[in-house]
Amino acid sequence: MAKVKVTVDRDQCIGCGVAPTVCPQVFVLGSDNGKNRVVDKFSTNLTESISEGELPEDLYECAAQAASSCPVSAIRVQKL
């Protein structure tokens, strides 16, 4: 099954909370700096500046919807 790569530019993120509201299966505001991040279950890399993860394909639409809802275009979602 194809995987989906998701990247959050946490420097761009303004912590508005839309991403975790639109797609809570994938995104959560981090307790470190209040910026969006990929949930632990799918996280592959997490720093203050970036969060990356790999998702199963069935979460593509959810993550993509959050990406298109982000006011600062901080989320990138791509099928691998």
Ligand code: SF4
């Ligand atoms: S929608 Fe964009 S700015 Fe808002 S929390 Fe998600 S990544 Fe951050």
